[in-house]
Amino acid sequence: MGGSCSQGCKREFGCSSRNWGCSHDDPVLFGTSQWKCGPPVLFLLLHRLPWALLWLSYLVYDITTRVFDPMYFTFMTKWQLIILVLNALVGLLVTCIIQTGHMRTKWNPLLGFYSVLWNISTAFAPAITLIYWAMIYDPATSNADFITIVTHVVNTAYTLLDVMVVAIPLRAYHFYHSAVVAGIYVIFAAVYNMTTGRLIYPLFNFREKPASAAAFGIGGIAIGTAMWFVMFGLYHLRVLLAAKCIRGRNKLGDGQKEAERTDPEFDKTETETTEY
DSSP states (O other), X not given: OHHHHHHHHHHHHSOSXXXXXXXXXXXXXXXXXXXXXXXXXXXXXXXXXXXXXXXXXXXXXXXXXXXXXXXXXXXXXXXXXXXXXXXHHHHHHHHHHHHTTOSSSSOXXXXXXXXXXXXXXXXXXXXXXXXIIIIIOOTTTOOOOHHHHIIIIIHXXXXXXXXXXXXXXXXXXXXXXXXXXXXXXXXXXXXXXXXXXXXXXXXXXXXXXXXXXXXHHHHHHHHHHHHHHHHHHHHHHHHHHHHHHHHHHHTSOHHHHHHHHHOXXXXXXXXXXXXX
C-alpha cells in the first residue's frame, strides 16, 4: 500500500508535461458521469442541461437589469459569472458530442478550452464566495438579496455538485489556470483605480493604500489556489466513493457480472479515472 501511495504521489506531482498540460488520454471522461446511475446520457444531461439554461438565463437577467452600469464588468464576481456560464454551456456541448459517439478517443482544442474553463470556474466559485462573505460583505451597507445569493452561494453549491457528479479528472498543478486569471484581474483593478480614481472594492484602493491593496490581491490568489486543492481532494474522494459503489453493485448478481464482461465500456470510467 505504501508503494502504491508513493507511486500515486509521483504520478500526481511529478514535473511532467502530463501534469501541467491541458490534454488527457481519455477525452470521454469530460462528457461522462463518475457514478453510472441509469442511462449515462440521460443522467449527465439531467445535471448539465438545467444548470446551463439556468445560468444563461441568470446572466441575461443580471446584465439587462444593470445595462447602464459602467462598472458592471469591473467586478470579479461578474468575471466569475461569465466564466461559470461559459463553462456550463461548453460542458453541455461537450457532453452531447461525446455521448453521441464523437471526441471519445482524440483530444482536440474544444476539450482543451473546456478543461481550462472548468478548472478556472472550479477554483473561482468557492474562493469568491469565501472572500465576499469573510472580507467584503458588510451587513450595514450590503444587501443579501437574490443577486448576492446566486453569485455568492449558489455558484459554489453548483460547483461542488459538478465536481462530485462528473468524471472530469483534476490535476494538482492546474491551480495556475485560475491563478493567472486572478493575477490579470488584480492588474486590471490596479490600472482601473489608478487611472479613473474609482474603487471597485474598498480593499482595492491602489491610489491611497497600494501595499494593502496588493496584499489583498495576493491573498485572493492564494485563497483561489487553496480552494483548488480542496476541490482536488474532493475529486479523489469522488473517485474513491464511486469505485466502491460500482464494485458493490457489481456483486449483486450474475446478470450484472455478465453485463460487465460483455460491455467493454461498462467499467471504463472507474478504471481509468482511478488510475489517473
